[in-house]
Amino acid sequence: xxxxxxxxxxxxxxxxxxxxxxxxxxxxxxxxxxxxxxxxxxxxxxxxxxxxxxxxxxxxxxxxxxxxxxxxxxxxxxxxxxxxxxxxxxxxxxxxxxxxxxxxxxx
Amino acid sequence: xxxxxxxxxxxxxxxxxxxxxxxxxxxxxxxxxxxxxxxxxxxxxxxxxxxxxxxxxxxxxxxxxxxxxxxxxxxxxxxxxxxxxxxxxxxxxxxxxxxxxxxxxxxxxxxxxxxxxxx
Numbered sequence: 001x002x003x004x005x006x007x008x009x010x011x012x013x014x015x016x017x018x019x020x021x022x023x024x025x026x027x028x029x030x031x032x033x034x035x036x037x038x039x040x041x042x043x044x045x046x047x048x049x050x051x052x053x054x055x056x057x058x059x060x061x062x063x064x065x066x067x068x069x070x071x072x073x074x075x076x077x078x079x080x081x082x083x084x085x086x087x088x089x090x091x092x093x094x095x096x097x098x099x100x101x102x103x104x105x106x107x
Numbered sequence: 108x109x110x111x112x113x114x115x116x117x118x119x120x121x122x123x124x125x126x127x128x129x130x131x132x133x134x135x136x137x138x139x140x141x142x143x144x145x146x147x148x149x150x151x152x153x154x155x156x157x158x159x160x161x162x163x164x165x166x167x168x169x170x171x172x173x174x175x176x177x178x179x180x181x182x183x184x185x186x187x188x189x190x191x192x193x194x195x196x197x198x199x200x201x202x203x204x205x206x207x208x209x210x211x212x213x214x215x216x217x218x219x220x221x222x223x224x225x226x
Contacts, residue, residue: 001170032211034210034212034213036154036213038154043203043205043216043217043218043219044154044203044205044213044216045216046210046212046213046214049210049211049212049214050210050211050212053210055210055214087153087154089154089156089212089213091207091211091212094159094165094167095156095167095169095170096144096156096159097156098146098153098154098155098156099153100153101153101154
């Protein structure tokens with residue numbers, strides 16, 4: 001199975017900060033990567049698909065980049081609503097896998 | 108409006124079989140490229156993908172749990188069913204169903220259903 005590793009596990013940041021989360025795949029997944037945001041007690045929400053495509057309705061401060069084995073999610077200016085846990089997920093094969101998550105906390 | 112909703116028991120005993128149902132609305136399970144996955148999340152832990160079924164009835168399972176899982180669908184009832192055998196307390200989690208379609212990523216999720224495994 002393809003393993004997905006996110007870093008950091010926890011990130012402390014302030015409103016207005018630029019935030020970057022990294023996701024690495026154990027083998028090439030081309031651009032078949034998605035990013036999700038999850039708030040406590042809620043289902044995950046799709047932010048980015050195919051590594052860099054913004055899901056409809058998602059603010060433009062969210063962006064994704066990368067291909068192959070290394071990917072990043074960037075929040076250009078962190079807003080109060082963005083404090084949450086973020087997961088990457090590969091769908092290069094029918095055996096889909098998630099990263100372990102990155103919690104974005106208030107500094 | 109496109110929605111998915113999970114249903115099933117809140118509490119199961121160790122060694123029992125869990126059966127969960129995902130009822131979808133606003134789309135058809137027979138649409139080309141449509142798929143539904145089951146994903147779980149133990150309390151305070153990460154998401155774990157379990158199984159997926161496509162509109163052509165092709166199925167895929169988590170390698171580590173394959174022997175315990177069965178996924179199926181009833182298109183006429185707009186339902187996807189997951190069974191997991193030999194439940195253990197470590198299987199305590201919130202279980203989600205989620206849709207894939209044109210994006211191939213999970214674009215719509217159910218609200219989740221919490222299942223506790225305890226005697």
